[in-house]
Amino acid sequence: xxxxxxxxxxxxxxxxxxxxxxxxxxxxxxxxxxxxxxxxxxxxxxxxxxxxxxxxxxxxxxxxxxxxxxxxxxxxxxxxxxxxxxxxxxxxxxxxxxxxxxxxxxxxxxxxxxxxxxxxxxxxxxxxxxxxxxxxxxxxxxxxxxxxxxxxxxxxxxxxxxxxxxxxxxxxxxxxxxxxxxxxxxxxxxxxxxxxxxxxxxxxxxxxxxxxxxxxxxxxxxxxxxxxxxxxxxxxxxxxxxxxxxxxxxxxxxxxxxxxxxxxxxxxxxxxxxxxxxxxxxxxxxxxxxxxxxxxxxxxxxxxxxxxxxxxxxxxxxxxxxxxxxxxxxxxxxxxxxxxxxxxxxxxxxxxxxxxxxxxxxxxxxxxxxxxxxxxxxxxxxxxxxxxxxxxxxxxxxxxxxxxxxxxxxxxxxxxxxxxxx
Numbered sequence: 511x512x513x514x515x516x517x518x519x520x521x522x523x524x525x526x527x528x529x530x531x532x533x534x535x536x537x538x539x540x541x542x543x544x545x546x547x548x549x550x551x552x553x554x555x556x557x558x559x560x561x562x563x564x565x566x567x568x569x570x571x572x573x574x575x576x577x578x579x580x581x582x583x584x585x586x587x588x589x590x591x592x593x594x595x596x597x598x599x600x601x602x603x604x605x606x607x608x609x610x611x612x613x614x615x616x617x618x619x620x621x622x623x624x625x626x627x628x629x630x631x632x633x634x635x636x637x638x639x640x641x642x643x644x645x646x647x648x649x650x651x652x653x654x655x656x657x658x659x660x661x662x663x664x665x666x667x668x669x670x671x672x673x674x675x676x677x678x679x680x681x682x683x684x685x686x687x688x689x690x691x692x693x694x695x696x697x698x699x700x701x702x703x704x705x706x707x708x709x710x711x712x713x714x715x716x717x718x719x720x721x722x723x724x725x726x727x728x729x730x731x732x733x734x735x736x737x738x739x740x741x742x743x744x745x746x747x748x749x750x751x752x753x754x755x756x757x758x759x760x761x762x763x764x765x766x767x768x769x770x771x772x773x774x775x776x777x778x779x780x781x782x783x784x785x786x787x788x789x790x791x792x793x794x795x796x797x798x799x800x801x802x803x804x805x806x807x808x809x810x811x812x813x814x815x816x817x818x819x820x821x822x823x824x825x826x827x828x829x830x831x832x833x834x835x836x837x838x839x840x841x842x843x844x845x846x847x848x849x850x851x852x853x854x855x856x857x858x859x860x861x862x863x864x865x866x867x868x869x870x871x872x873x874x875x876x877x878x879x880x881x882x883x884x885x886x887x888x889x890x891x892x893x894x895x896x897x898x899x900x901x902x903x904x905x906x907x908x909x910x911x912x913x914x915x916x917x918x919x920x921x922x923x924x925x926x927x928x929x930x931x932x
Contacts, residue, residue, distance in 0.1 A: 511669060512539035513662075516549040516558040516567075523576040524559065526853050526860050527614040535655040535848050535897075537672035555666045559610065568665060571603035575611040579858050583624050586615065588643065594650075595643040604661050605654075613651045616640065616845035618853045622816045632813045635839040646841035647889070649869075652848055652897035674898040678891075678930035680923070681809060681832050681868065682734065683748040683776045684727055684907035686799075688759050725911040728763040734910050735767060741927040746832070748809040750776035751795040753788075765799040773800040774807030778828065779819040789826040805829040805864075811837045811871070811904065820852055824863050832902065835868035840886060842869050847899030868902035869894075872909040872919050883922055891930050901930055 513532060517524055520542050532540045543549050546564055549556060556567035563569035575598065586597035589606060597615060598608035615621075616639075625633045640646040662669055738745050747768065751759060775796050778789045796803055808823050810833035823831060831852075835843050844850070844867050852863040869890050875883040894901040903926055909919040 512541055512554055513669075514541045514543060514549060514552050514554040514556050516543055516546065516556070516560070516564065517572075518544060518560055519577060520544050521577055521579065522858055522860070523578075523614055523853075524610070526851075527576065527610050527617065528559075530617065530848075530850055531610070531613060531651070531655045531658065534850060535652055535674075535846075536659050537674050538669075555662060555669050557662075568604055568661060570605065570610065571600040571608065573598045573600060573608040573611045575608070576614060581620075581623055581627075581855050583627075586639070594645050594648075597639070597643070605657065609654050609658065613654060613845070614853075616651060617850060618855055619816055619844060620855065623855050626816050626818075633816075635836045635841060635843070638843075640841065640843075640845060645845065646839075648893055649842045649845065649847035649897055649899055651844075651846040652899050656897060676895045676898050676930075677900045678743065678927070679746060679866070679900055679902050680738070680743070680926065681746045681748060681902060681904045682907050682910065683750070683809060683811065683904070685750045685776075686727070686752070686759055686761060686764060688752045688754045725908045725913060727907065728767065730907055730911045731764060731767040733912070734907070735771070737910075737924060738927065743927060744771065746772045746774065746807070748774045748776040748807075748832070749796060749799065751792055756795060756798060759795065759798075761799045768800050771800075772807070773803050774809060774830075774832070775828070776809055777812065778808045778826065779810060779815075779822040786822065786826055789822060789828075793826065793828075807832065809833050809904070817854060817856060820854075820861075820863060824852075824861055829862055830864045830866065832866045832868060832904075834865050835871070835902070835904065837871050837873055837904070840870050840874050840890060843867060847894045847897065847901065849900065866900070866902055868904045871904040872906055872923075875922050876909070876919055880918060880922075883918075884925060887922065887926055888929055891926070 515528055525542060528540065532538045541554070550565055557570065558564055558567050559570050559572055561572065587599055588595040588597050589599040591607065596607040596612060598611045599606060600608050621639055622633050635641055635646065638646065659671060734745065773796065775792045778792060793806060806828045807830040808828045809831070810819060814833050820831070844865065846867060847869065849864050849866045852861045852865050854861050870887065875886070878886060891901050905923060909916050910923050912920065
């Protein structure tokens with residue numbers, strides 16, 4: 511048995527968000543139809559999305575958003591729904607708001623497209639609708655999906671949904687540092703090229719060593735892999751390479767730790783002006799330390815601009831991204847803890863890029879007291895556990911070293927693994 515969805519017009523937006531909610535979150539099989547006779551005669555569990563019901567099916571009233579194919583600036587109307595606000599209110603519907611339009615609005619990051627259209631400034635979480643509606647701290651689309659599941663079960667108690675289990679995926683990022691080449695001439699050339707690069711990893715690493723906070727990547731990787739393996743988990747690593755020739759990059763020491771690990775590229779689109787060739791060079795370097803890095807993955811922990819960053823990484827062959835989050839504020843930036851395909855609002859189509867959203871970073875936790883950090887960790891893990899989603903957390907490798915400066919963050923990382931239970 512499956513669900514049959516009726517809508518007079520089946521737009522790309524409707525198909526996208528119904529597939530995400532019913533297939534990706536609720537693990538149910540669905541069929542779309544625009545034929546009312548076929549729908550009414552069907553023996554399947556029926557859901558209609560329109561102005562009025564066709565019969566006694568589950569009915570969700572529409573608003574205009576999913577029937578549009580334009581990116582238009584507007585301010586969504588809201589109503590109170592429990593302890594928070596929801597957009598797109600409707601009447602005489604299974605829910606008092608258009609849950610599909612609301613989910614699409616958040617998932618597509620509609621407001622961020624509009625923001626980028628109007629200004630070059632960074633999009634701040636405190637300006638987001640989720641913050642205003644008090645839903646930034648919830649995987650709210652997943653919560654709404656469970657409400658829909660409950661409504662279906664009430665009317666059709668025998669309808670079966672496939673099981674979905676909670677997972678935890680820690681992501682860890684670090685820089686690979688260059689070594690000084692042999693010979694006076696080569697060294698001079700190298701130092702001069704390093705001095706004129708913005709990303710001066712070599713000199714900053716020297717500074718770290720002098721101030722006593724530098725770490726040995728190989729040593730920490732070995733320790734972290736042991737910690738994670740003991741919890742029967744695997745971390746996903748993201749690596750940033752210096753902008754120097756491959757000959758100057760020391761990779762042998764770290765490569766041996768990645769034989770059975772997943773590795774991706776860190777900061778593939780640090781600015782709008784960065785050329786595609788630079789991303790591709792990073793991917794070539796990545797393959798040197800992990801020849802079988804498939805699928806190609808990426809993470810951007812600086813300003814994530816829509817849609818340029820995602821277009822850049824898509825065009826370079828990257829198929830999975832872990833940048834959807836706020837590095838300095840906890841929360842579910844796209845309103846979900848379920849991976850989703852990015853929907854390009856400019857081309858009005860689903861892309862092959864799979865987006866995985868993190869909701870917490872070590873940077874956020876280090877700004878809190880140990881008690882507050884632990885409480886925040888538990889709160890976000892619990893929020894994801896309730897909906898059987900994936901809890902993504904983001905950590906810098908140096909935060910997990912045994913250096914006294916990072917002792918607290920290392921303990922919080924272990925607490926994350928313990929509390930997540932895998």
